[in-house]
Amino acid sequence: MDRSSVFTIDTGLPKDDSQPDDQPGEVQRAFRSFILEFRLDNNFIYRDALRTNVLIKKYMLDVDMAHLISFNEELAHRLANEPAEVIPIFEIAIKECAKRMFFPGADSSRGFPECQLILHSTANMISIRDLNASYISKLVRIPGIVVGASTLSSKATVLSIMCRDCSNTKKIPVGGGFQGISLPRVCDRQQVQGEEAQKCSLDPFFVVHEGSTFIDQQVLKLQEAPDMVPVGELPRHILVSADRYLTNRVVPGSRCTVMGVFSIYQSKGGKGPAAAVAIRNPYIRVVGIQSDVDASAAGNASFTGEEEQEFLELSRNPNLYEMFANSIAPSIYGNADIKKAIACLLLGGTKKILPDGMKLRGDINVLLLGDPGTAKSQLLKFVEKVSPIAIYTSGKGSSAAGLTASVQRDNNTREFYLEGGAMVLADGGVVCIDEFDKMRDEDRVAIHEAMEQQTISIAKAGITTILNARTSVLAAANPIFGRYDDMKSPGENIDFQTTILSRFDMIFIVKDDHNPERDARMAKHIMGLHMNQLPQGEEETGDISIAKMKRYITYCKTRCAPRLSPEAAEKLSSHFVSIRKRVHQAEVDANERSSIPITVRQLEAIIRITESLAKLSLSPIATEDHVDEAIRLFLASTMDAVGQGAATSSELMEEINKVEAELRRRLPIGWSTSLATLKRELCVNKGYSEAALSRALVIMSRRETIQFRSGGGSVFRSGV
DSSP, X not given: OOOTTGGXXXXXXXXXXXXXXXXXXXXXXXXXHHHHHOOBTTBOHHHHHHHHHHHTXXXXXXXXXXXXXXXXXXXXXXXXXXXXXXXXXXXXXXXXXXXXXXXXXOOOOTTSOOOEEEEEOOSOOOOGGGOOXXXXXXXXXXXXXXXXXXXXXXXXXXXXXXXXXXXXXXEEEOOSTTOOOOOOSSOOHHHHHTOOSSOOOSSOXXXXXXXXXXXXXXXXXXXXXXXXXXXXXXXXXXXXXXXXXXXXSOOTTOEEEEXXXXXXXXXXXXXXXXXXXXXXXXXXXEEEEEEOTTTTXXXXXGSOHHHXXXXXXXXXXXXXXXXXXXXXXXXXXXXXXXXXXXXXXXXOOOOEEOTTSOEEOOOOOEEEEEOTTSSHHHHHHHHHHHSSSEEEEEGGGOOHHHHSEEEEEOTTTOOEEEEEOHHHHTTTXXXXXXXXXXXXXXXXXTTHHHHHTOXXXXXXXXXXXXXXXXXXXXEEEOOTTSSOOTTSOHHHHOOSOHHHHTTOSEEEEEOOOOOHHHHHHHHXXXXXXXXXXXXXXXXXXXXXXXXXXXXXXXXXXXXXXXXEOHHHHHHHHHHHHHHHHHHHHHHHHHTSOOSSOOOHHHHHHHHHHHHHHHHHTTOSEEOHHHHHHHHHHHIIIIIHHHHTGGGXXXXXXXXXXXXXXXXXXHSXXXXXXXXXXXXXXXXXXXXXXXXXXXXXXXXXXXXTSEEEETTTTEEEEOOO
8 A cells, every 4th residue: 555666666667567658658748748738928937946946056947736637737737636647757757858958969868866746736625624535545635724844864765785704785776755664685796607516694784875876855743723612622633744845834833725546645653443454544745835824814816806995995984883792692692892893903003124123022912801791711712713813711720831832752753842722723713711810820921922022032952043933912811809900000900911911912801890771771682682582772783704804904904004103102102191290190190000000011001002993994094083082992891990099988998098007107117006096087987988098008018118917817016
């Protein structure tokens, strides 16, 4: 089944008697005429491509299967069904054509390097799950994500062997892929000359490396894309063998489509049924790799004219922004600003590379923080459906290695290799992290770098490298006490460090307010959903379907990279200064630092939101209108979250300051008293409110003026 002989076809004098004598020659002539005569609009594309490649010392030719089908359908059919036999003939035809171009007079093709055929096609793709025995030794096209890539190794194509007794040398051709070869056990020199006197011993041959021919070979591990794996199944993977010019084309984490021959090999040293003589393991011998990493779903070719026309008409619709926001999770009631923020997140801003090589991210990160039952997880699930590339993960079940990258050990070679985690696999898309507050702190720190620098650097087990993680993060979390407590400041409600909060462009605090009118409307909406009929006046108008939305997002991302107009930039900078001033004033009034920081990152966040709004309408310049909406969104999200603590009125702040002064007088340094005594003295006797007392105690304990002891029952004055 391994067909180790096919790669040794001698096209001059075919030794295979089962075929007609002239067949390989005919096939070779047909390929030669295809290379020399195929043309598009009077351009001989393959002849010119071959000449260009050979001039720059690249002995290869990249052929589109569609061109071969249009030129000679029977030939293309043979190539697809008998690739192991036909590809070597094609490569010899390429070599002949190249030699004829550069050495027209020379007869033999000796001394001219071997040429490689690389194929690409738009034929139907087969998922790794569907590969079965019927595809063996056929040409297949498989999509997936590269999860592991080995280092380059050298594979012999022709082995030179010598007999150690009589120095007789032979050359043995070796098949491609994982196929091995066994050396002959008996030296055949004496049979040629008829000398019986000196017989060579058994197994006399050894390999002469200087006389052998080697090529580069790389083994890749290809895994199914996460969106193709059925629920509850593990993703399948397959080994891929690439050689010569196809090596070092892809890195772990890149999505690609592999075209190759579905082959089999016998695994060595296996135990159990896998080691049985007749059992073979599948692998793919590559004849072409197309990487979809840059264009986020293959740039120009992927949109038809009608689609482009439809998208351009859509982009001119004045209500597009509202329509787009309404189409995001239409079954979830309300939350208009959050839906608008998610629309911005799906499109993203413009990535910039500065002259000194510094990169500014264009992806927008959003944090939803709020009470249970406010449909946070449903929004995340919807984003996973609508984003072209998305991965959904829950904070409790995610480790730092699972989010970034893990180092694995290969069973056969015992070498270490990297396997990308969720952030690497979602490169160019969105990572939705639910239960963000339930993650361990050390795991949460792992995504700091991915959220701002958009890379993941690894230094483990002798592997030091940097992987791309150009993803947006949409996270959902609950406050510390399960529900948001209005009496406490944002810092007391939010369990996150400022380092991670400053990396979110928009932070929404979602509260479950008790409002009879709103509750009645929501109840009506939900009853309508469960009875499969929406109440009157709530029919969904002008909504965009999920499939169309997905395509439109891809179209906007590939075609548009807006820049700020000078007026918009001026407006943004002056507004940022006023926001900083307002936060500073709030900090002075509250007598404590804000737990949600407003830094230069927040200015960049508003710029990114502005650019994403311009991108939605395919506008190359972001105008003042876009800036106004971006600032409104920012004020409604992050600034609103900052101001939540300032909701404690100025009278309460004055009362807290008075209580604090009273406590300092009442408790000398080194003294302690019980909390119940303080409550009785200050609240019952002097008329201060309990809220003011508890708030004052929290502020003083943060400054380490006091300490709580015996489970919070007594208060000890420890410092100034």
